[in-house]
Amino acid sequence: MTQKEVLKTVKTDPKDTEVYEAEIEKTMALSPLLGSIITLGVYDVEKNIAKVYFDPGEHTGKTIEEFKEGNSTFTPMEERAMLERFWAGVRNYSHIVTFNGRGFDIPYIMVRSGVREVQPSIDLMGQRYLSTRQSPPHHIDLLDQLRFYNAAFYRCSLHLAARAFGIASPKADEISGEQITKLFYAGKHEDIARYNARDLISTAKLYEYWHHYINFVV
Numbered sequence: 001m002t003q004k005e006v007l008k009t010v011k012t013d014p015k016d017t018e019v020y021e022a023e024i025e026k027t028m029a030l031s032p033l034l035g036s037i038i039t040l041g042v043y044d045v046e047k048n049i050a051k052v053y054f055d056p057g058e059h060t061g062k063t064i065e066e067f068k069e070g071n072s073t074f075t076p077m078e079e080r081a082m083l084e085r086f087w088a089g090v091r092n093y094s095h096i097v098t099f100n101g102r103g104f105d106i107p108y109i110m111v112r113s114g115v116r117e118v119q120p121s122i123d124l125m126g127q128r129y130l131s132t133r134q135s136p137p138h139h140i141d142l143l144d145q146l147r148f149y150n151a152a153f154y155r156c157s158l159h160l161a162a163r164a165f166g167i168a169s170p171k172a173d174e175i176s177g178e179q180i181t182k183l184f185y186a187g188k189h190e191d192i193a194r195y196n197a198r199d200l201i202s203t204a205k206l207y208e209y210w211h212h213y214i215n216f217v218v
Contacts, residue, residue: 032107032108033115036112041196042086042090050072050197051075051089052072052074053075054189055184056076056078056189057184079112084118086109087119097204099143101124101141102125128144129149130217130218142161146161146210159171
């Protein structure tokens with residue numbers, strides 16, 4: 001039954017085997033009911049430090065130790081532990097900033113938390129509109145803000161927004177979200193974690209521009 005549900009959403013011609021299989025992989029990875037979290041990170045703007053948790057890749061047979069690069073600490077751990085760390089830490093902040101967090105990241109994290117029997121510590125999906133004066137913690141989804149809750153017609157991605165504001169894009173090393181599944185099975189777990197760290201920093205810098213030049217609410 002699960003296979004049939006997945007195949008319903010795949011529009012590629014099955015005869016194009018490589019593209020068809022890639023589309024199936026993407027469909028499964030983007031669903032919290034079929035995929036799993038392989039990296040999860042938080043960047044503390046005030047302390048200027050990032051903590052990134054990532055799947056140690058037991059399927060590769062190699063051992064990966066915690067490592068540091070710049071202000072980022074990368075810690076290998078399995079999914080349940082990532083979620084426990086995330087919810088334990090995030091409740092201590094008054095503002096949570098994401099890019100498309102309401103559309104993808106937070107629903108994915110919350111569903112995976114349920115699957116792994118981890119209790120979320122706060123509701124990050126409530127009170128979407130900042131103008132209604134959210135009660136803390138304020139979840140500021142920059143995609144919502146830059147598209148004015150979908151009132152604007154233009155497309156917006158973190159990469160495009162970063163380029164527009166002169167911020168280093170997380171795709172600077174030619175890694176994109178679409179490549180994560182392949183990188184994972186290729187054993188490139190540290191590269192995935194580094195991509196996550198760049199994503200966090202780009203989001204934080206984009207927030208600074210939004211807060212100083214566009215924000216009228218928070």
